[in-house]
Amino acid sequence: MKKSDINSTEIARLAGVSRSTVSRVINNYSNVPAETRDKVLKVIQQYNYFPNVSAQVLAGKRARTIGLFLIEEGNVSGDMLTNMLIVSVIEHASEHGYYVLTHIIRDAKDTEMIKNVREIFFQRRIDGGIFIGAAIREPLIEELIDEGFVIGIVDQSLSDHPEPNRIVSQFNNDSGMKQAVAYLAGLGHSRIGVINGDMNRLSGQTKYEGYKTAMRMCGLQVNPNWVLDGDFHERSGYMAIQKLLSQEAELPTAIIAANDSVAFGAIRALKEHKLRVPEDLSIIGFDDHALSEKHHPALTTIRVDFSDMLKRMTSYLITKIEQKTSDIKEITIDCSLVVRDSCRRI
Amino acid sequence: MKKSDINSTEIARLAGVSRSTVSRVINNYSNVPAETRDKVLKVIQQYNYFPNVSAQVLAGKRARTIGLFLIEEGNVSGDMLTNMLIVSVIEHASEHGYYVLTHIIRDAKDTEMIKNVREIFFQRRIDGGIFIGAAIREPLIEELIDEGFVIGIVDQSLSDHPEPNRIVSQFNNDSGMKQAVAYLAGLGHSRIGVINGDMNRLSGQTKYEGYKTAMRMCGLQVNPNWVLDGDFHERSGYMAIQKLLSQEAELPTAIIAANDSVAFGAIRALKEHKLRVPEDLSIIGFDDHALSEKHHPALTTIRVDFSDMLKRMTSYLITKIEQKTSDIKEITIDCSLVVRDSCRRI
DNA sequence: CTGAAAGCGCTTACAG
DNA sequence: CTGAAAGCGCTTACAG
Known part of the structure; x- marks a missing residue:
């Protein structure tokens, strides 16, 4: 049997406990004695067992995945700025134990595109999403916020009645x-x-x-x-x-x-x-x-500092996903002049 | 009720059919009369219903997600080449209806890192993965191939006894x-x-x-x-x-x-x-x-041509995931000289 | 052509 | 502290 085919029933059998207990160990329940925990953990280690994430999500856990949506009409490929944005989100999400599903939106008005993005959310592939490059008040994004999804939007300000699941960020x-x-x-x-x-x-x-x-x-x-x-x-x-x-x-x-x-x-x-x-x-x-x-x-x-902005955005997004806090988040990042050679005194 | 809370039972009730039929419509079974199909489709449209992907995967469907693993010891952020690679994979996967979970591996020898990558596969988050920047014969990758996961490796050649689930690519x-x-x-x-x-x-x-x-x-x-x-x-x-x-x-x-x-x-x-x-x-x-x-x-x-390479790699990977074909795939891309100003005749 | 039912692999109240 | 059982939302053989 491939290691990857092992499931919690098998682990339970090998450890001589019930699946409930295996689950409790995995989820760090406090009411498992150290001895039992160790015994189960050993089997888990030994068989390289990882719980099936679909089963976990279906049973009510989070997917621990966020979506990153880049709206770029032209060709994204060329720009190193884009790369920095993507990498920033991925690395900071990773620090929180989250994965990133990146999606590129060539045309935010295209119905096929909209359906695609909507699908990612409604299918429950992700726990929340970050949008970069959106126009002011993008209907698709507004719809997702109305639906209750946790959404971060770069280069956006808070509306008059900001929803608790909206996070925005902008530079000063x-x-x-x-x-x-x-x-x-x-x-x-x-x-x-x-x-x-x-x-x-x-x-x-x-x-x-x-x-x-x-x-x-x-x-x-x-x-x-x-x-x-x-x-x-x-x-x-x-x-x-x-x-x-x-x-x-x-x-x-x-x-x-x-x-x-x-x-x-x-x-x-x-x-x-x-x-x-x-x-x-x-x-x-x-x-x-x-x-x-x-x-x-x-x-x-x-x-x-894009990297700082995305870091904070990612961090707030995940906090909001996990704690469902309702305190409004708006990120504003300062700018600073860098003098080089393209201006002269007259 | 939020649109996003609708499930197949609800759709079935609204369309006056069973969940089995709803599922058949979604999965394009041929044995559903046009009339029934249309009736169900209308309700699905109207309520903006998308099947829960975790439930689908758990029931045996594919996640329609591939992993993209970038092994970069230094800082990836700076390079526009990296960005092109990421975008190539995302866009070509998207053409096949697949999503991409991107992961950055700072140190392919770090046990924490290895565990992390392994987890992504074993948890069944993805149907297959592409590795970029790997050393020759990376133990982690070899293990994943042994486990039967479909793996594409950029800058790698086929081994003597190539496994059917290994795809490699390199430039000439x-x-x-x-x-x-x-x-x-x-x-x-x-x-x-x-x-x-x-x-x-x-x-x-x-x-x-x-x-x-x-x-x-x-x-x-x-x-x-x-x-x-x-x-x-x-x-x-x-x-x-x-x-x-x-x-x-x-x-x-x-x-x-x-x-x-x-x-x-x-x-x-x-x-x-x-x-x-x-x-x-x-x-x-x-x-x-x-x-x-x-x-x-x-x-x-x-x-x-990195873009072409990744396009073909992504395409082969998905083909292999879907058809489980066993024909070996090795991609070799030609190079060509571009003469500019950095060489002189002597 | 269609529905009832089993099953996918987890989690978590519930009962003890 | 721990197990049996229900339930998450799908899919798909099975029976009709």
Whole structure:
């Protein structure tokens, strides 16, 4: 008989006890004398027995699995940031004895996709889930929360009547933008533009709002020609600069990009037009992507700790799953300016 | 009642049939008349019912989940290659209706770790697993194969008596090395060194063997001073060059690195010593890492299609899980030279 | 074509 | 402290 075919009845027989007792030992019940416990444990060890998880779940235990849902319209494969997010969740879940089922959502509006995700929850494959990359108020997610599933959402704020099973997290983008604008203003810049992120995402909105507020606080004018559309991807930064240079208007002296990828794209476009960074134009990013340090020029940016965020998110999620605590959880992580070579004093 | 609390008894009652019939509809039995099927399906749709997967598995169905085990001693987080591997498996599994439970193994020798992995299989959480980054003949993996679990191993060859539940894949490193050496020889190089990968891994060995064979075929001498140790990580390439330059011996004119990360490290060390690539030394990598194209100088390398490999691995694994076919599967993927700027004619 | 029933491998009140 | 028994929600041979 393969070790993997052993079940609790067999263990009980070999240890000379009932299945109830085997179960009590496995689940660490206090009312089992040390002697009995040891005897059972020895057989379990010897036969390499692990209780069938489906049977355990069916009998009322938790699956000890959480879902990680990455909403990425483009190709996820290329980005090392994504990898860090996945690994963060897996490793921190593992510390709590949980496993992670990762799922990629190419299109959050696709009915087939929605059905798929719903299935994972309703089938009881997972005890809860974390969503990354969701738009503000995604119907699918709202439905899952209504159903009572424990859900963590990255880059989201709490609603007015927050449900006890909703956990949200975001960076303090407002503060990040203030640091960026203040830094540029300190270098003598007053013509500061911005390339926005995806405005369907909370961070897209809060970053833009933060930019406007910070400009006002520094007594600077926002020039509508310098507010450029983007979507957090490299290509959108490239396109934004193309558009900026094609319009005959005056150029800004500095631009803040919604994230580092966008900044990379912007710099690529500037290079093609023989504009140097920072000599002709200062650029500041957001995230502190792993590549930013190695970039030419090394990118000045607002650092953000994704790993810490995911760690806390994962930890809160599991706590909520296990204790069913009803205290609301909202995670906000601070950002900090990292000065490198992509901005100059004027 | 929450939708998520509905079960097959409830569906049966609402549709006016027995649970047996509900189950037959769900499992697409042919002996259910269209009318009955539609009636049941309508109720299932309406109540958003999904069968409890634990109950299904316990009753004998598959979990439709595969495990993905990444063995990485260092920090996985940084690498975009890892991300591509994870995403490849998830997406291809998804096409077959399978889910992926990803697990990171920091130390394949740690007993706690081993117990953890074993647990995932023995608990019947997954129907099979894929291992990436394993050493040649990892005891844990061999045990799992002995137990009858369906296992796919990347960078591994078939044993002499291959079990029907073992699937292996590797790149044609021999051919890759031949292309690299032949290309350099064609540029006039005869003093060609190598920085090896991890010799505990199959690819570490086959690459080195391929190098030696190719040198012989080109009528070139292997100078032991130019055979440098490494481990596939960037730092080892850096260290290898440091060591090479510290010894008073003659330098090679070209070096082949076990992979692109190693090549990056080597170039970094050369730069620190004011040696230019390719003017002073030609470097050729392996993998065609996403960063190689953007590197300065753009890296000449041997391209390898990880995505294709994982796609086929995932697909074979699932086929084997479902059909229990016993035909042996061994995947070998070809490599191709990509010429960029890191090698010069001499 | 369809239902009643056994069985999958656990957990946990219940009774002693 | 411990065992017998019910129950978790399915699937599937069996009988009709």
